[in-house]
Amino acid sequence: MTVLAEPTLSDVQMVVEEVWSSFLGAEEPLLPGMPGELATGWSAAVTVSGAWDGMISVEVPTEMAEEVTRRMLAVDEAADEDVADAVGELVNMIGGNVKSLMPGPSALSLPVVAAGRVARSSDAVEVCRLDASWAGSPLLVSVHVHRPTQS
Amino acid sequence: MKILVADDSRVMRQIVIRTLRQAGYAGHDIVEAENGKDALDKVRSESPDLVLSDWNMPEMNGIDLLAALRQSGSTVAFGFVTSEGSPDMRARAEAGGALFLIAKPFTPEAFDEALAPVLKG
Numbered sequence: 001m002t003v004l005a006e007p008t009l010s011d012v013q014m015v016v017e018e019v020w021s022s023f024l025g026a027e028e029p030l031l032p033g034m035p036g037e038l039a040t041g042w043s044a045a046v047t048v049s050g051a052w053d054g055m056i057s058v059e060v061p062t063e064m065a066e067e068v069t070r071r072m073l074a075v076d077e078a079a080d081e082d083v084a085d086a087v088g089e090l091v092n093m094i095g096g097n098v099k100s101l102m103p104g105p106s107a108l109s110l111p112v113v114a115a116g117r118v119a120r121s122s123d124a125v126e127v128c129r130l131d132a133s134w135a136g137s138p139l140l141v142s143v144h145v146h147r148p149t150q151s
Numbered sequence: 152m153k154i155l156v157a158d159d160s161r162v163m164r165q166i167v168i169r170t171l172r173q174a175g176y177a178g179h180d181i182v183e184a185e186n187g188k189d190a191l192d193k194v195r196s197e198s199p200d201l202v203l204s205d206w207n208m209p210e211m212n213g214i215d216l217l218a219a220l221r222q223s224g225s226t227v228a229f230g231f232v233t234s235e236g237s238p239d240m241r242a243r244a245e246a247g248g249a250l251f252l253i254a255k256p257f258t259p260e261a262f263d264e265a266l267a268p269v270l271k272g
Contacts, residue, residue, distance in 0.1 A: 018256055019255075019256045021256075022256030022257065022258060023166060023256055069162070072162050072165075073162055073165050074165070074169065082161070082162060085160050085161055085162045086162045088160065089160045089162050089163050092160070092207070092234050092255075093234045093255045093256055095234070096207075096233065096234025096235040096236075096255065097234060097236075097254075099235060099237070100236055100237035100240075100254075104237060104239050105239055108207055108234070108235060109207075110159075110207060110208075110209060
């Protein structure tokens with residue numbers, strides 16, 4: 001039976017802050033609220049299927065995706081292939097930790113990464129949304145679930 | 152000693168290797184594998200002393216890799232480094248014969264705590 005549970009905003013915020021501080025340095029903290037409009041350059045999503053079904057996604061501007069990649073790899077230049085890898089790994093970590101907070105057992109998908117926005121099915125409903133900023137740039141982490149059709 | 156790092160993310164493999172250094176394990180030989188199948192081949196060809204493996208990978212995932220290793224008679228020390236650290240996943244890892252599970256995101260201290268009994272013991 002699928003459980004209709006949702007992660008809280010504070011759960012998601014805690015997970016995202018932990019990922020950011022562990023791999024991107026604590027000297028540049030993640031701040032709540034968006035400093036401006038988000039022009040999504042890269043996005044990535046993972047799905048959780050089982051006792052809890054949901055999709056966790058991350059959207060960031062191109063400049064942030066590149067800076068995240070440079071910091072994660074500790075290099076000066078980041079190729080697109082590495083940016084896709086880094087953004088996918090961010091959502092994998094965030095999604096895996098969100099999965100651990102939800103009822104199980106369930107399975108985590110491999111990340112899907114897109115230059116631009118990842119597509120969601122039309123019946124996906126946003127149940128949690130974290131607007132944040134890092135190094136002056138906006139980012140969005142959201143959780144979507146499928147609402148059962150009313151009959 | 153030789154350590155095999157299996158993860159489909161090159162970025163994460165680099166972070167794992169860097170964290171090994173930060174945790175005080177700089178002198179070991181490192182071998183990288185892109186997925187469980189690649190890791191299975193490299194355990195046979197490289198004979199590592201320790202495998203650090205992601206769970207969720209294409210081709211062959213980490214728990215299937217561990218099962219395949221044990222089925223083939225390999226007793227190589229094995230630990231997971233994965234984004235999924237729930238009690239259920241930890242129990243599955245232990246039941247499969249893994250020595251530890253390090254949850255991502257991790258710190259050098261978490262690496263040392265898990266690896267010290269294996270590499271310093």
